[in-house]
Amino acid sequence: MPKMMRALCKVRPEPGFVMQQVPVPTIGSTDVLIRVERVGICGTDYHIYAWDRWAQERVRPPCIIGHEFMGYVEAVGDAVRAVRVGDRVCAEGHIADLTCFLCRTGQAHICERLKIIGVDRDGAFAEYIAMPEYNVWKLDPAIPDDVAAVFDPLGNAVHTVMAAGVSARSVAITGVGSIGLMAIPVARAAGAASVFAIDVNEARLSLAKRLGADRTFLASQPGLVEEIRSRTNGDGVDVLLEMSGSGAAIDSGLQMVRNGGTAALLGIPSDNVNLNLAERIIFKGLTVLGVNGRLMFETWYQTQALLKSGRIDLGPIITHTLPLADYQEAFELMHTGAAAKIVLVVGGHGH
Amino acid sequence: MPKMMRALCKVRPEPGFVMQQVPVPTIGSTDVLIRVERVGICGTDYHIYAWDRWAQERVRPPCIIGHEFMGYVEAVGDAVRAVRVGDRVCAEGHIADLTCFLCRTGQAHICERLKIIGVDRDGAFAEYIAMPEYNVWKLDPAIPDDVAAVFDPLGNAVHTVMAAGVSARSVAITGVGSIGLMAIPVARAAGAASVFAIDVNEARLSLAKRLGADRTFLASQPGLVEEIRSRTNGDGVDVLLEMSGSGAAIDSGLQMVRNGGTAALLGIPSDNVNLNLAERIIFKGLTVLGVNGRLMFETWYQTQALLKSGRIDLGPIITHTLPLADYQEAFELMHTGAAAKIVLVVGGHGH
């Protein structure tokens, strides 16, 4: 095993990344060392690249970035129980303390001491990454590398869809960025009776259509709430999946939901949102669910089951596959909005 | 409106039915009179035809039989609120008292004073039937007559599937009579990740395959429980839908379910069942659900939503459509097992 490796790093508190040689990480007794093959680029990575306000407050350079990845197990610690060298894996990037009340009651995804790889500790845009065995997910052979590399955001989509419960229900998705797009085939596979997609971007909406949305709407369309209601017997949709983080989308999305319906909020507003709680939530008897990360590991099993059912095709979403060395081009594609999901190939250099 | 009508009647406590002229029913202030167009034949109807032990204990001739039907509203009582003359409708055949604890808490389908049309009071194999407005379901134009005529058993399938919860789960169905067959496309449309169908009848299993079962198995296959477990990562299926009423199927079905899984029992055993409760239910931490009828009217809305999603094709199940006059032939087809679901055409005689 080499001592040094290539890694994409945030070196200083300023925009941009630098490809560097850094030491291969060491592992503790309950950890696993993974040779990374493919990584996915997330909006979060772009925030760190662009060094916006959120990134400045949260990220402490220098560190390796990236949290969506798949690869092969290269080494395991002494106390590792079930993961073996050579296993093809991806991993849950949220590292919980596993000892608190939340972790001990099936809520590790919202542990108050969560560390996120590529944000709070070294990430996956590198040749190797060390992970606790607890976080490692053994990949089913039926799942291709590109899909395996984006299990993390796909898991966000699955978590949101399954938390809301879409079986035999009508669903509106506000915001079809990459996770919103993934939520479309996920919702259909999970039993949604109908799926409406809403966004400000026509190109994204046409992708939404290809992915199985029954109807798509521009968020700016006049009378959109009434249109959605008229397509749902005048009641409104049973379920809102909010994936934009836009205050306006949250407000109009809540209006689209029928009385007694469910709204799952995954999109993260960058500012406070001003809401008429009485009309939007209380009088309607709504259930509003905050959704964060992925249930460890119920979401992962559900994601695997849905993928293996053959009903989810992420092909139209993974718009670009590039070598890691072309990361600049990748982040420019993110910036222009030309890409939905980009996968970078790390491995293949002598392995 | 005519005073008299044709009706298929159980006249005496003995096998067989008689087509008779009987008075058109009168309606009370909260009732609706429906001109029947199509009816479906249920196994229950065959029990009454054959006059078996259950029928002898439950049915009190003379009465009109049949409980699956669709038609048009001919007249409405003074206090009827929303149903109008001319509406195309079918109806919930379980008539609850609507005043007891169960009816007042969303459980009218298990009201202790339920009367079932065609069993406890006059049924639908006739030119007209009177129903409480509460029980009437207005049909969406997108739903064809034959499907509308079998909303009742389709609703049983939907109720069972939705009670168990199949979204992103693996499902085994034991017993693919007509409701078990319906449960296959229903489970798939409701989001099941995989569906295994098990029966003693190869012809039914091949129909199950056409309807979307991922795999089918003869109940007699040696090592079936292990086979099912091996196809579910060694765990067993998440969900059992028991639709045979066979004690042996219940016992082996419970063994197929994974620890912590759910078994929904719809099939009605004719005798006591001898069960190892410790091994089959308690140690496994199973959830076992008794399922009866259809939720009024959550199941009906779900059924409509699933049908309108375009994901359920009952074509292969409705194997025969015959005029009401050919009822003898229909019951013979039931007897030989050559038919899955038979629809009889009542109307079209001058209407």
Next chain:
Amino acid sequence: MPKMMRALCKVRPEPGFVMQQVPVPTIGSTDVLIRVERVGICGTDYHIYAWDRWAQERVRPPCIIGHEFMGYVEAVGDAVRAVRVGDRVCAEGHIADLTCFLCRTGQAHICERLKIIGVDRDGAFAEYIAMPEYNVWKLDPAIPDDVAAVFDPLGNAVHTVMAAGVSARSVAITGVGSIGLMAIPVARAAGAASVFAIDVNEARLSLAKRLGADRTFLASQPGLVEEIRSRTNGDGVDVLLEMSGSGAAIDSGLQMVRNGGTAALLGIPSDNVNLNLAERIIFKGLTVLGVNGRLMFETWYQTQALLKSGRIDLGPIITHTLPLADYQEAFELMHTGAAAKIVLVVGGHGH
């Protein structure tokens, strides 16, 4: 039966009420006429009395006000099924259409065509009131008249507590007006492990203590969120019952709830609320429930069960019982905040 009756009326669009002689209401075939014995005064009644912005927009004089009451059945319509003359009753004051999707699926309390007695149609501060049989609740003899008169707000408290689910959980209640106060013994009887009450009013907090709150806090106390967290192992409470409608209370209440906890919102903000949805709901994985009215009639059975268990004593809450004629004094007591819940005695004048 008399033709005319006394009734407390909103006669003109201006502050105040007028006691008038008005016709005794007539009943339809599915209705019940109730001779009113006792009524409770709600904050809503005070809004109408004071003729504030909400009242001006919603109420259309002339009308009889009041929606909390108990009495005896004086007459029943032809199609009434189970209610009998002489029955001791109270009633659900939200009159739903009973024919829409929501009403047909157990959600009549959020029917879009709800009419509320005393707000949208004639109310209960009168000698007689006509109600649909559907809305009438037969009182158990164990429940005293004063408690029966306030079943409606007590039902709000029970609905909120049961929707959130408090069994073996820690609970914070923000806002202990009369419903918030009722929620304290209700939560304890329903199994809350601990109850914290928070308000701006010290007198209310001391009442809260008498009613069984484990601890009470002034909303203005510095470091309150940390205090609540420190009393719950650093996690925060499992459940928030928001009963103030104050934006500040909602914001701090959401901070008091642990990650993955539940917040049930019953209090109605008069204005929009500005919320950090990311920090308060999304990252925390919270479940936020809008609560409105009472489940028909699950909440009513639960309320009855809790009352009959002997674990709820509303004595300290019903601070005043006055004759209807003293309504001016009653509304002044409301205004000064000297009263928690006032019951007015209507009957006893020759009946």
Next chain:
Amino acid sequence: MPKMMRALCKVRPEPGFVMQQVPVPTIGSTDVLIRVERVGICGTDYHIYAWDRWAQERVRPPCIIGHEFMGYVEAVGDAVRAVRVGDRVCAEGHIADLTCFLCRTGQAHICERLKIIGVDRDGAFAEYIAMPEYNVWKLDPAIPDDVAAVFDPLGNAVHTVMAAGVSARSVAITGVGSIGLMAIPVARAAGAASVFAIDVNEARLSLAKRLGADRTFLASQPGLVEEIRSRTNGDGVDVLLEMSGSGAAIDSGLQMVRNGGTAALLGIPSDNVNLNLAERIIFKGLTVLGVNGRLMFETWYQTQALLKSGRIDLGPIITHTLPLADYQEAFELMHTGAAAKIVLVVGGHGH
């Protein structure tokens, strides 16, 4: 630390136990060594003592028996995260593999590879026991030693009560052995509106009464099902907690539950049970829950919360506290039925 310790052992496949000197156990890197202070005697221990059919099939001598205990941490392995030497602890006695589907989805209590201490591996009736850190529960100072020693069976009671959901509901408990007795104050503290206890033993029933049962009944009482129904408005109880394992109790218990109610089965029948599934479960729309062990660690937090609420007094259940040396007397007390729960004191001999 001593090399050898006293331990109560099953030495040979025959009735009885032997007190022996055996080596103090060694611990692995993720394990904890606990100095045992107090242990509780379970019916399972008596089965092993008496060497009945179940014990002969399951237990492989020689081994140390016992699984209910509390004590202090004496040493911790290198990779232990949160447990510290000196911590006052008890422990979950079901040791799961923590790597399978069930363990990874919050269902470790029904892991297929569970090992139970004192049954499948060395137990707690000894001066020291080694446990995985995962299984260790740090005790709140408010919980006395005797209660801490019986957290395991108390957890069974809490798991059953919380799985069924008793808040504002009527509850019947069939079988008031020590866990059934514990379920009475647990159900009341968790919000049960009424609790009926049923058993064959009058002494146990009088204990049940002292513990808070509203009413108690001999199982042999003629017309018991009707009696229970008549005390629940003719409907039957909302919830059955079956804690006897008797086939007859299960059959009559299921009859006592109302349509649509819930039956949680904890008692383990020693033989198959012959049930009229149609009448007892299917037509009634019952939910039947198999309950096993304790949820790790939701049940433990709930148990702690209920104990700290001050609403559960186990005093009347812990009928005897004896030194470990008097184990023969203790098992004789078990045999005669004179004891409900016996706690043995292990420590205090030179520590």
